[in-house]
Amino acid sequence: MKNNKKFNVAYWLVTVVLLAVGAVGLYWRLTQGHRMANYGQLIVWGLWVALYIYFIGLSAGAFLISSLVYAFGVERFRPIARLALFTALISLLAALLNIWFDLGHMERFYEVFSRPNFLSMMAWMVWLYTAYSILLLFELWFELRTDLVRWSEKAGLSGKVCRILAFGSKDTSTKSRARDTRTVKILGSIGVPLAIMFHGGVGALFGVISARPAWHSGLFPLLFLVSALVSGGGLLLAIYAFLAPDRGSEAHTALVADLGKLVLGLTLLDVLFTFSEYSIALYGAIPGDVGPLLKTMTGPFWYVFWIGQIGLGMIVPIVLLAWKRTNRNPNWVGLAGFSIVVAFVGVRLNIVIPPLSVPELQGLVEAVPSARMSTFYVPSTMEWFLAMGIVGLALTLYALGYSLLPVKPNKETSHG
Amino acid sequence: MPYVPAVMEMENAIIRMMDDVQRALQKPPSERRWGMVIDLTKCVACDACTVSCKAEKKTPPGVNYTVVIKEEVGTYPNVRAVFLPRPCMQCENPPCVDVCPVGATWKNEEGIVVIDYDVCIGCRYCVTACPYGARNFDFGEWYTENTPMLEPYETAPTFEYGEERVRSEGVSPIGNVRKCNFCIERLREGLLPACINDCIGRARYFGDLNDPDSLVSEMLRERYSFRLKEDLGTNPKVFYLS
Numbered sequence: 342m343k344n345n346k347k348f349n350v351a352y353w354l355v356t357v358v359l360l361a362v363g364a365v366g367l368y369w370r371l372t373q374g375h376r377m378a379n380y381g382q383l384i385v386w387g388l389w390v391a392l393y394i395y396f397i398g399l400s401a402g403a404f405l406i407s408s409l410v411y412a413f414g415v416e417r418f419r420p421i422a423r424l425a426l427f428t429a430l431i432s433l434l435a436a437l438l439n440i441w442f443d444l445g446h447m448e449r450f451y452e453v454f455s456r457p458n459f460l461s462m463m464a465w466m467v468w469l470y471t472a473y474s475i476l477l478l479f480e481l482w483f484e485l486r487t488d489l490v491r492w493s494e495k496a497g498l499s500g501k502v503c504r505i506l507a508f509g510s511k512d513t514s515t516k517s518r519a520r521d522t523r524t525v526k527i528l529g530s531i532g533v534p535l536a537i538m539f540h541g542g543v544g545a546l547f548g549v550i551s552a553r554p555a556w557h558s559g560l561f562p563l564l565f566l567v568s569a570l571v572s573g574g575g576l577l578l579a580i581y582a583f584l585a586p587d588r589g590s591e592a593h594t595a596l597v598a599d600l601g602k603l604v605l606g607l608t609l610l611d612v613l614f615t616f617s618e619y620s621i622a623l624y625g626a627i628p629g630d631v632g633p634l635l636k637t638m639t640g641p642f643w644y645v646f647w648i649g650q651i652g653l654g655m656i657v658p659i660v661l662l663a664w665k666r667t668n669r670n671p672n673w674v675g676l677a678g679f680s681i682v683v684a685f686v687g688v689r690l691n692i693v694i695p696p697l698s699v700p701e702l703q704g705l706v707e708a709v710p711s712a713r714m715s716t717f718y719v720p721s722t723m724e725w726f727l728a729m730g731i732v733g734l735a736l737t738l739y740a741l742g743y744s745l746l747p748v749k750p751n752k753e754t755s756h757g
Numbered sequence: 758m759p760y761v762p763a764v765m766e767m768e769n770a771i772i773r774m775m776d777d778v779q780r781a782l783q784k785p786p787s788e789r790r791w792g793m794v795i796d797l798t799k800c801v802a803c804d805a806c807t808v809s810c811k812a813e814k815k816t817p818p819g820v821n822y823t824v825v826i827k828e829e830v831g832t833y834p835n836v837r838a839v840f841l842p843r844p845c846m847q848c849e850n851p852p853c854v855d856v857c858p859v860g861a862t863w864k865n866e867e868g869i870v871v872i873d874y875d876v877c878i879g880c881r882y883c884v885t886a887c888p889y890g891a892r893n894f895d896f897g898e899w900y901t902e903n904t905p906m907l908e909p910y911e912t913a914p915t916f917e918y919g920e921e922r923v924r925s926e927g928v929s930p931i932g933n934v935r936k937c938n939f940c941i942e943r944l945r946e947g948l949l950p951a952c953i954n955d956c957i958g959r960a961r962y963f964g965d966l967n968d969p970d971s972l973v974s975e976m977l978r979e980r981y982s983f984r985l986k987e988d989l990g991t992n993p994k995v996f997y998l999s
Contacts, residue, residue, distance in 0.1 A: 374896070374897045375894070375897060376896055376898055378896070382820075382884070382890075382894065383890070385881045385894060386881060443880070444878050444932075445878065445894065445932030446879045446929070446932045446933070449859075449876070449877075450878060452859040452876060452878055453858050457860075458857055458858055458859060460855040461855060461856050461858045463858035463880065464858040464859070550852075550856070550886050551852060551888070551989055552852060552888035553885060700890060701888050701889055702826060702841070702890055704841070705824070705826055707826075707827070708826045708827065708843075711818055711819040711821075714819065
């Protein structure tokens with residue numbers, strides 16, 4: 342318990358700092374528009390787009406893992422299924438905030454609904470993740486409903502919040518729970534193709550761009566799905582390993598180990614996909630294709646690839662999850678998950694930025710005397726601050742939900 | 758004697774091209790196909806086109822509808838310079854159009870790829886989709902910011918697409934994607950695009966590609982021409998003579 346208290350203090354300290362810094366970033370963004378951003382005419386997307394696909398990947402991955410339970414009946418992972426759904430919801434929110442602030446005209450976002458162009462993968466993506474977020478809300482509500490009703494009796498804030506979120510529902514009978522379970526199964530089953538479509542769609546958003554050979558690969562939608570599963574799995578692994586209330590119990594250790602095995606398998610698949618994507622492009626040696634990859638591997642940010650993507654994203658988790666001496670210890674397994682969560686920020690940055698950093702025409706950069714026309718990009722302070730604020734907001738909502746709602750991974754809530 | 762292209766012997770290419778434009782304007786818009794021809798043997802990379810475009814469109818720093826790419830080829834003493842002016846290619850199959858999530862950009866009936874500034878959400882997806890780097894994002898910057906006042910050349914209204922707009926904070930076209938539109942608002946008045954008028958070496962030509970009697974059609978018949986990245990299937994309407 343003592344450790345838990347220390348963790349809570351540290352968690353809120355970090356969150357408050359992130360929120361404070363984020364408030365500054367938000368002020369700059371709203372008063373200065375895009376002037377304080379460092380992306381430019383060539384590298385026209387930056388940190389926020391990378392974080393958008395990072396969080397949306399976490400969301401899709403966590404959701405698909407919850408579907409193992411809700412759609413496919415893999416009961417082994419039931420104790421974390423609710424947590425996975427809740428994680429998917431908060432990640433989705435962080436993703437949407439990131440991409441919203443990236444728009445040149447934030448006030449016009451509704452046009453994607455009022456006048457969509459369905460030839461655009463971006464329009465598809467927005468419509469699909471809108472459908473996904475509605476489904477996610479309903480699935481989570483039906484899954485939590487009986488517990489929300491029960492928790493309404495509790496004194497304090499948790500009871501109040503649960504009472505509001507129960508939306509007047511009172512029935513906690515076994516029969517109503519069985520009805521909910523069926524509804525959740527149906528929603529979860531619809532959710533699987535939906536999540537595959539919308540996150541595959543995010544990959545396709547990049548994949549269809551023939552002007553950027555490094556994106557223009559049929560592997561992209563699949564690569565996005567695999568990496569979503571890895572990162573979402575890694576996040577759940579870290580959260581469950583370190584924060585579960587039943588930490589130290591045999592059941593916890595066993596489930597962490599099993600979840601670790603799942604993440605290990607997914608990580609190995611990711612290695613295969615990444616190797617395939619890189620090796621084929623490198624062998625082909627088309628400048629627009631190989632240029633960004635060489636920049637990724639040997640450019641000024643080589644460490645994001647070698648230390649982040651390969652080291653923390655592949656080698657560390659594979660060793661920790663495969664080695665007998667670590668793969669049954671929740672701390673090591675959790676660390677493997679955490680390592681993946683950190684590394685995938687780098688994976689996402691490397692997907693967005695290097696392919697944009699090679700000019701479409703040779704000599705184009707030199708032809709335009711402007712700092713905006715540059716092959717080099719580091720996010721500005723404003724970009725970092727705003728992004729940190731979004732992370733802070735996500736952490737706040739996560740902690741509030743985790744403590745006030747019946748989403749904790751334990752027996753009391755997991756079997757309704 | 759250096760080779761003198763036939764067009765140099767004519768009285769005045771500008772007058773001929775303006776006649777071509779007048780003739781095209783008599784036709785229904787869908788029967789026109791505006792195109793540009795750039796004679797690379799005559800370009801001296803003076804950037805007059807770049808500057809005239811700046812003056813016409815009052816584009817902010819970093820936003821350039823047309824640029825001149827300059828490259829050195831070979832090693833000293835066997836060196837030569839090659840120049841490549843690059844406006845928007847006004848592709849017949851523009852990859853930037855399909856990707857727009859809100860349909861804020863399209864190829865109009867005259868074949869010009871246009872943008873509706875009041876619809877564009879500024880997602881910049883089209884910028885990534887253009888294989889020629891012809892699209893720019895308006896970050897809201899000024900040449901004379903951090904000076905006592907913004908100079909009038911930055912705050913004067915522009916008439917892009919025939920709409921009078923004064924650039925100011927948070928208002929379109931700031932926060933929008935912008936590009937060359939072949940000076941569609943000048944064409945409507947029978948004027949040539951600004952870069953065509955101001956080319957000092959008469960390297961740039963403009964006219965109706967559907968009109969066999971237009972100067973551009975004639976040049977494309979007589980000279981060898983190529984277009985950029987033809988393998989992408991974009992089918993540009995900017996032709997280069999070399």
